[in-house]
Amino acid sequence: MAAEPGEIADKLLSRQILNEQVVIGRTESGIPFALEDRCPHRFAPLSIGRVVGENLQCGYHGAEFDQTGKCVNVPGQSTAPANACVRSFPVVEKQGYIWIWMGNPELAHDLSSIPACFYRSDDPAWDGGYGHFESLNVNFNLINDNLFDITHAEYVHPESFGAEEMRIYRNSEPGDAYVDQKTTYTVDEREIVFRMQSLNMTGGPFYRWMVATSMGKDEYVDPIDLDMEVSWAAPTFTAFLLNARPAGQPREQGVQVSNMHAITPATEYTSHYFYRSVKDYGPPELIEPFMQGVKAIFEQDKPLLEAQQLRVGEIDLFNQKPVSFAGDMLQQQARRINSRLLEAESA
Ligand code: FES
Numbered sequence: 006m007a008a009e010p011g012e013i014a015d016k017l018l019s020r021q022i023l024n025e026q027v028v029i030g031r032t033e034s035g036i037p038f039a040l041e042d043r044c045p046h047r048f049a050p051l052s053i054g055r056v057v058g059e060n061l062q063c064g065y066h067g068a069e070f071d072q073t074g075k076c077v078n079v080p081g082q083s084t085a086p087a088n089a090c091v092r093s094f095p096v097v098e099k100q101g102y103i104w105i106w107m108g109n110p111e112l113a114h115d116l117s118s119i120p121a122c123f124y125r126s127d128d129p130a131w132d133g134g135y136g137h138f139e140s141l142n143v144n145f146n147l148i149n150d151n152l153f154d155i156t157h158a159e160y161v162h163p164e165s166f167g168a169e170e171m172r173i174y175r176n177s178e179p180g181d182a183y184v185d186q187k188t189t190y191t192v193d194e195r196e197i198v199f200r201m202q203s204l205n206m207t208g209g210p211f212y213r214w215m216v217a218t219s220m221g222k223d224e225y226v227d228p229i230d231l232d233m234e235v236s237w238a239a240p241t242f243t244a245f246l247l248n249a250r251p252a253g254q255p256r257e258q259g260v261q262v263s264n265m266h267a268i269t270p271a272t273e274y275t276s277h278y279f280y281r282s283v284k285d286y287g288p289p290e291l292i293e294p295f296m297q298g299v300k301a302i303f304e305q306d307k308p309l310l311e312a313q314q315l316r317v318g319e320i321d322l323f324n325q326k327p328v329s330f331a332g333d334m335l336q337q338q339a340r341r342i343n344s345r346l347l348e349a350e351s352a
């Protein structure tokens with residue numbers, strides 16, 4: 006994932022992705038593009054230039070580059086030097102985001118690598134907003150691990166997602182059904198899905214807020230039922246689906262929230278963290294407090310992860326023999342999937 010559409014509306018965006026500085030923008034006709042953010046003439050960042058028609062014009066001496074990165078015009082010169090070009094990266098707009106392919110451009114045609122777990126962002130019945138953190142000082146694997154590990158919510162997010170009930174993540178078994186006080190999971194070639202259910206629960210302020218606001222109230226004090234589905238797709242996409250309702254009511258009457266998270270490495274030790282949160286109920290006025298709430302929650306992970314990264318250092322966590330608890334095996338499975346994909350790609 007490279008950018009939110011709003012980040013390139015009428016402006017150029019310079020972003021470091023996989024150690025490359027890239028300029029991302031949109032041509033006048035609306036086509037998104039991504040080029041190396043360095044003019045081949047005197048190395049000015051192209052991101053301080055501007056879009057002229059279908060080209061990007063350097064802000065220093067006005068050389069123009071098309072979407073393939075080829076220099077098509079040098080002002081005052083009849084032809085552009087043949088070697089004047091910058092690297093271009095394939096981009097596509099899908100599911101409400103701009104996606105980039107940093108690898109061999111000839112392999113960029115397979116859009117199936119954009120995960121289906123983001124399905125709700127295309128559905129107008131689900132309202133919400135975007136957010137992201139730029140360059141967290143954390144390796145992407147640690148953020149992935151964090152999103153996979155529901156048990157941290159009780160300690161890191163006690164006034165929102167946290168609840169003692171989240172401990173059922175440690176009580177897991179293969180399967181794809183919702184089972185009260187259990188976690189069931191399925192592992193595929195590049196996807197892991199798990200489901201948790203807690204009926205009659207009293208904890209979890211955010212889940213209670215969902216039920217309360219669905220009734221137009223500030224508070225809901227009676228027990229609730231909660232179903233949570235978490236879909237992870239390699240390498241770094243996680244989507245949560247929460248269904249909350251007053252205890253005893255059927256699942257179909259629950260209100261739902263979906264949080265999608267995508268991590269894009271900037272460097273080995275810095276990552277961009279994109280999220281999108283949507284819900285299937287409530288008036289438009291509810292979107293702002295909802296988005297403020299989720300932002301505040303994700304902000305709590307940031308200092309923890311950055312502090313963790315300092316202790317982990319530059320050797321991968323799993324090469325330092327960390328202790329594991331029940332339930333940690335799912336994040337290890339995700340890491341194994343990523344290692345396998347990385348190996349296949351390097352080969
Ligand atoms: S640095 Fe870009 S045209 Fe000179």
Ligand SMILES: [Fe+2]
Nearest residue numbers: 157161162306
């Ligand atoms: Fe968290």
